[in-house]
Amino acid sequence: MATTFAALIFRPAEIPDRALSQGFAVALGGWAIASPRLFVAPLPGVPGFCAAYYASGEPAAGGVDELDHLVELFDDELSPPVAVLDAAAELGHPGATIYALVFSEEVVHDDGWRFEASGFVRHFVREGEEGIEAGVETPDRSDVVEVDIDLPEGATEQQEREALDRAIRPHRGSTFLAAELGAPVLGALMGGLFAPERRVDVRLVEPAPASIAAEVARLNRVLRREGGRGAPASLPPVGGVAAPATYEAFARAYDWADPADPEDLYRELAIGAIEGTLRFLREDELRGHEREPGWEAAAARRLYPLARLSGSALGGGGAAQRAVVAIGADGEQLWLVRGGTSAAPAGPTFGELLRYLSLGWSRRSDAEEDLIGALMLRARLRSLGG
Known part of the structure; x- marks a missing residue:
């Protein structure tokens, strides 16, 4: 069976799992990939390095060709x-180096990179429209040439394979990476x-x-607030539904009584x-929330209310409408509840909403813009059912 894969090669001391997780999520932000997979393994024979293997997790019958997806994803700016390098820098590893390889045995495709903060170098060999092509790319240049294959007259299939291998071996991305890392x-x-x-x-x-507590602490720093000020002593169940542990962590860390912003409104969210x-929602509002008309249906879905949302955009125009942002029993997914009876995916997870709020009130770097x-x-795709 032919093997196709995409992998990052890195030193674990420079690239923590959180950087891998966030980086791939950022790169996949606009992709409707439901279950991306990332597996990590030490590299035998390459001391001090690990590899993170990515796969879309989408069946080919669903219209996703894995190699086409990998090529497009890794070719993207x-x-x-x-994105993993950006995440590593955010986590305190600005000098990290990452190597990458997209490889397939189904066709000739062997594409290798070295990435660092100062730029990248890429060596590849692949099947082009006119035949086998090889190239070298940096931020300042891109050279692509056709690969000449010297075949004796009447060559057998074995001889053809050997000639092809001799011709492309010096141009392979894996050959470049072997020289970089001093190992096959x-x-x-x-x-x-x-x-x-x-x-x-x-x-x-x-x-x-x-993680939610850390996101709230980030938001407090951005807004120059005091963590835990005015926090409720306990969170009441609403309609028989207890607050998830993630919301309890939020409530303990949030600033509920900032004298500089008593209204505590987050405007113009999108x-x-x-x-x-x-x-x-404050503690007293939570205690009375189960009396909201129709909330029994939301409670039956194990939803817990977090916040009120108002704005004309909710109704697609006309007078301002109101909804409740609720969190599911998993403590992660958010829902928009209207009238207590209609619940639809809000889009962001709870943690993503908090990071969005902190970034929205920050002066952002290029990586934070990404x-x-x-x-x-991601939130838009989820809210549309993707």
Whole structure:
């Protein structure tokens, strides 16, 4: 069976799992890929390096050709290696280096890169429209040539394969990476591909309570607020539904009583279906919320109310309409509830909404612009059912 894969090669001390997770999520922000997969394995024979293997998880019958997807994804200006480097820099590793390889045995395709903050170098060999082509690319140049294959007259299939291998070997991305790393990279990658050590979920923001608390702390810093001020002593159940642990972490860390902003309104939001002005519900509002007309239906779906949302965009025009942003029992997915009876996906997860809020009130770097763009793209796709 022919092997096709895309992998990042890196030193674990420079690229933590969170950088891999966030970087791939940013690069995939505009892609309707439901279950992207990322597996990490040590590279046998390449001491100190690991590989992260990416696959879309989409069946070919669904219209996704895996090699075409990998080529397009890694050719993009905001490719996974670039986004992972940005995430690593955010996490305190600005000097990291990443290598990447997109490889296939189905056709001639062997494309290798070295990425660092100062730029990249790329060596590749692939099947072009006119035959086999090879190239070298940097930020300042791009050279592509046709590969001449010297075949003796009446060559056998075996001789043809050997001639092809001799002609393309110097141009292979894996040959370039072997020289960079001082080891036979392709064989090591093949070995690691079938011996994964762990899976890394591809997420823009982690959903765990500790991650939510960190996002609230980030938001407090951006707004120059005091964490935990006015926090409720406890969160009441609403309609028999207890607050998820992620919302409890939020409530403990949020600033509920900022004297400089007593209204505590987040205006002009536009992420997924959350459009308008948002205000997080206070403890007294939560205690009375189960009396909202029709909330029994939302409670039956194990939804817990977080905030009120108002704005004409909710109704597609006309008078301002109101909705409630609620969180599901998983503590991650957000829903828009109207009239207590109609619930639709809001788009962002709880953690993504919090990161969007902190970025929205920040002076953003180029990498943060990419991140907020990915947050909005993912939320839009989810709100549309993608």
